[in-house]
Amino acid sequence: MYGQSLVITDVRLTPVLVADPPLLNTQGVHQPYTPRLIIELVTAGGVTGIGETYGDGKYLEIARPLAERLIGTAVSDVNRLFTLADETPVDAARVDEAVDVGGLRGVQSADKLRLSVVSGFEVACLDALGKALGLPVHALLGGKVRDAVEYSAYLFYKWAEHPAGRACEPDAGWGAALDPAGIVAQARLFAERHGFGSFKLKGGVFPPNEEIAAIRALARAFPGSPLRLDPNGAWSVATSLRVAAELGDVLEYLEDPALGTPAMARVAAGTSVPLATNMCVTTFDEIPEAFAKGAVRVVLCDHHYWGGLRRTRELAAVCRTFGVSVSMHSNTHLGISLAAMTHVAATVPGLGHACDSHYPWQAEDVLTSRPRFVDGRVTVTDTPGLGVDIDRDRLAALHARWLDDDFRALRERDDAAAMRAADPEWATPAVPRW
């Protein structure tokens, strides 16, 4: 057999809790700490590949048996990951439970849960394979077609600090942002610290007129810069159309104004503002209806739940075939995933929109050296693998927090529960909220 040295001999799964600022969305607020899972695959040749994905219990429950089944598989056999995952049972109760509190990522299904785990293993396989072969991950995906990937500043309404009594890390100087002036100040800080020239505001938090005012203020402060607004499906079709009409002259696109493909299609039919989504098209199964109805013009891919970097390229091919653009969605993530996103984005032709990333909000990481944004861009590294390395002390510290009984309640991300720490009456709002 070829590639004996590529065979996986050990898998290490390390759940961590990562500091997260009090970022607001329509369902609630980010917890002080967000769970992530760090995956390390060790090969017979002594190479270690790393990956990262969601760290909530329902993901860990799939990751653990999958890790055991992976022993003996070559890291080049990434197609096999999907077969192995398909054979891994998923607790139906876990699929149906509650809402998707992790950040409004669309439909929940057993397959999507599996893919959200497979993606972390796939990235770790590609990292190991690249290291073993002396090739950067982008070369394993056919080679970069650009030397740097542009990201967008991800603006959030936020408090200055988490609700009283909740342990948390320092805010790194971001402060509060609860009105147009606060959002513009935050955007200036993003531009100053990272050089971003494209801005996305997470909306659905305040009544639409306040968010319209925030986008107008950004347009005045950053004339000509691409601007986006994402209320996570909080609006009715009528409200969506009103916002589109009012902001049509300054928006690059409107992201998930209304919930579900039929509503999105009705909005799309009534405006020339392009609609983007990471909610109504989050699986391959959802594509035919959405494309047939013309519901979206930009699909925001998240390699975590689409099933990895190669599936991301397949999604890009599907979108290209149907004249739909593709860009990148992001949830709270660490530098391993930023590196993975950058490698795959570097290989996708015609990437016409800056990618999203929460990464500037993460003051903590598990890496020896953090990827940097320069002029809003991350340089595509030619170092073998992903080009990032684990700092074992940092990993151990974030894992120790995950193990700490005082933090046990935070092992499951729940933005509504986090909101109730400030507002005990808070309930996830019914949709459409406005």
Added chain:
Amino acid sequence: MYGQSLVITDVRLTPVLVADPPLLNTQGVHQPYTPRLIIELVTAGGVTGIGETYGDGKYLEIARPLAERLIGTAVSDVNRLFTLADETPVDAARVDEAVDVGGLRGVQSADKLRLSVVSGFEVACLDALGKALGLPVHALLGGKVRDAVEYSAYLFYKWAEHPAGRACEPDAGWGAALDPAGIVAQARLFAERHGFGSFKLKGGVFPPNEEIAAIRALARAFPGSPLRLDPNGAWSVATSLRVAAELGDVLEYLEDPALGTPAMARVAAGTSVPLATNMCVTTFDEIPEAFAKGAVRVVLCDHHYWGGLRRTRELAAVCRTFGVSVSMHSNTHLGISLAAMTHVAATVPGLGHACDSHYPWQAEDVLTSRPRFVDGRVTVTDTPGLGVDIDRDRLAALHARWLDDDFRALRERDDAAAMRAADPEWATPAVPRW
């Protein structure tokens, strides 16, 4: 920079003329010799990768400048091939000229011509990359999901020999097949020599009732075996529906009964027999209309004109997303392409139909050792690269034939011209023919 040893330092393009039996189709008959282009890429590390594609003049005219531009590119940078090809000018007259005499492969466009050349280079890059890294090509595509790929016997109406006066090679015992008994005898020879258990008849040659009788005879001779009929768009919608009704109980699918997506959609709407195509969907651009109209249930990919092995996987992803099956089309090809087809087919999940291949008809090849069909299957090799090697003497002999002035007229494949050697009055039939 990574991968200095992977940089292409030399490209050898060797056009050849390959013996081809007098196989009949609706446009005419195969020439005694068919042009193919053998591509060899040499890397700085001393590895040679091989690929194969069409060898007619219009392909050579693109291949030569592309070969020059490739020097200095790493064989891992396969995404770059498409950029380089896009920058290579294509003579518009070459696109528009005449009909597609190469075998009814659908729309002709500059982009498709480019992709038909790129595919040969892409396969050569993957072969070189695999050899350099010690990995089989399937591993570069994510790893095989099956250990052998099933092929179908490709039955043709044929004469016992080429028209008098035409130089040609011995017929390898196939003989004539011009009626149901002849087709059944040919099928038995295919089953005996190669173990095929699935049969496709190239139709559109005789009036439909004769071809219906041939399929009925095959169904009696090979009860339960998957059967297909492909008249290359020679029939009207009404004729297509009549044939579908008469053969619905024995056909696995009907391939391109009528010409063009609108006609295919009308046939599809009137029968439960699945329709397959390698004529109305031969580019990504043609997919949206065909899928929206429900015109086809199986797309027969040909990596040569879809742009290579990675594009083949992308096509499979598009088809999977829309619930359309994918299998493989074939035109006259050598063992390099058979190896390439086998590697990529081995990685495509859910390949539910045996692939097509003309290869058993080719008595000549340029390889040291020919891939074999056992039980109708080709084993997926784990040898680095494609797992096949050039025999330089054989390559030189077939190239010498291409150089020979006596064979100059055959450098452009023209099935109608070949037919006129037997029937001076022959003209490409108008469609629908029946």
